[in-house]
Amino acid sequence: MKSHSLALLTAVLMSAGLTACSSGGGSEGAAGERTALDVWLMRDSVSAAFQKEFETGFEKAHPDIDVKIQIQEWEGVGEKVTAALASNDAPDVIEVGNTQVAQYAQSGGLTDFTDQVDELGGDKWLKGLAEPGSYEGRQYGIPFYAANRVVVYRTDLFEKAGVDAGRIKTRDQWIAATRKLDRGGTQGIYLPGQNWYALAGFIWDEGGDLAVETEGRWRGALDSPAALRAMAFYQRLQALGKGPEDSDEARPPQAEVMAKGEVAQIIATPGNANVVVQNNPGLKGKLGFFPVPGKSARTPGAVFTGGSDLVVPAVAAHQAEALTFLRELTGDAWQKKLAAAMSYVPNKTTLAGAVASDPGAAAMAAGAARGHATPNTPRWAAVEAKNPVKEYMTAVLTGRDPKTEAAKASRAITATLNSAS
Structure with missing residues (x-):
């Protein structure tokens, strides 16, 4: 597990400029055009090899979507995400620390996925990722991966x-x-x-x-x-x-x-x-x-469960495509691949076996079943x-x-x- 996954929980948010994100426009492009889906993932959350494998696999399964992943730095990302949520040019999907979801949801800047929890396998999500991904009874953060001591x-x-x-x-x-x-x-x-x-x-x-x-x-x-x-x-x-x-x-x-x-x-x-x-x-x-x-x-x-959730800005231009992205990256097939590639704990209790051959990750997975988060x-x-x-x-x-x-x-x-x- 990369140490940033837990260090980010106590980091002080620092200022940073907002870079260009979304391609803008609606979900439907001109005839024959692919929808560009802008995604922010954090440094070291995925390896270059996994990122390439996922993009290739995703676009093969969904040829009408062109995934454009931008890697962000943990330092200063809080200010950057806050600015993105308040803009008219936000990315379509953003990775955030699991305990950060509440502060972003409070502003009303996130898409509510409560009605999609069942289809995304929410009944099997790790408690330490799912609970901080919710705010006032609504689900805004979709569990991505976990790590713990x-x-x-x-x-x-x-x-x-x-x-x-x-x-x-x-x-x-x-x-x-x-x-x-x-x-x-x-x-x-x-x-x-x-x-x-x-x-x-x-x-x-x-x-x-x-x-x-x-x-x-x-x-x-x-x-x-x-x-x-x-x-x-x-x-x-x-x-x-x-x-x-x-x-x-x-x-x-x-x-x-x-x-x-x-x-x-x-x-x-x-x-x-x-x-x-x-x-x-x-x-x-x-x-x-x-x-x-x-x-x-x-x-x-x-x-304590550290790790990340995926959120979608309420102003994101491509809501349907963003949900498709979430469904794939947080689904069982890619979660197993991610766990094997990065030694993370998958987002569902039923996937613990994916790290059985990795002693450190297996020990984490056993503890993650009883994981908690800080007060939400x-x-x-x-x-x-x-x-x-x-x-x-x-x-x-x-x-x-x-x-x-x-x-x-x-x-x-x-x-x-x-x-x-």
Whole structure:
């Protein structure tokens, strides 16, 4: 999985100019002409080889449509999409981060696909992609692909400690195994104090949430009993290594820390294994993956689902052709090809087998079945900008009272979510 899929969720939107997009005009061209369908996909979401294969296959099946894919950069794309939705020259299809759909839908700038959910296989969509693709009960984002965190581990250190990763199915087993690994100069796990995505998974496992909505008003929920239990578990796990209490997984990059050879596990997307090996070629062939364990052996732990949805601007000139594009690219045949080509999790629970031969993607797919997204409100981006969750975690890990700090962070979340845009 490419790291951008998760990094985009916390990126601050930067300004960028709007480039020319749609060819304009209606869906019907002059006799014998093909309809040019303008599509924005994001950098590294598809490889050049997959893009060429898809365009060739799509146009063979739909010879009246000429697909024109433009690759966009993640940096600054928020401003660019906002400008496109407000223009009269928008592209026909745009890839956006799954948690960004609500802010674009709020403006009324997206096409409503609620009536097409059934034909697009919506009953099988991953919850972590489908739910943030909706807004106020209507479906605007069509799930494209998913990625989530797993446990990346050192197979040699596990073997040396007598730990069988395949038998770690519960949180208690995970703690016991990590405690065995945390000795002799080896960190049982490198878990920074502010990895709030990991904490969110533990909160969902406990039946809680980061924030809840009641009758149109949001309330921060870090002070709920469920969320406090999750923080207590995080504290136990984090203590079995030397992760800093006051920074997140990007400062310093945890894959680079693991590459130094003294870390048995990290919680990360599988693509981080490639970074580890790039920094320490001696670890090639010594890294494995398993889903984040849950409270019960029956199900993996809940995880935050990153990834993308596809949206269609309400002003797009070629609505019918755009729906055809969505039907193809998010359909089973091309989803299987995309998963194999990019090591992504397909958009439907029924397609998990498409990545069975890829250990990292298979571990992601197992967790994705229990994936969640951040609270589905356009104001959540403002919460992440200040991120009182991180401050709360550091406060607890440095000895402050969990209940007091959780209440403080929850009040901050409440104020931000209910403030004017």
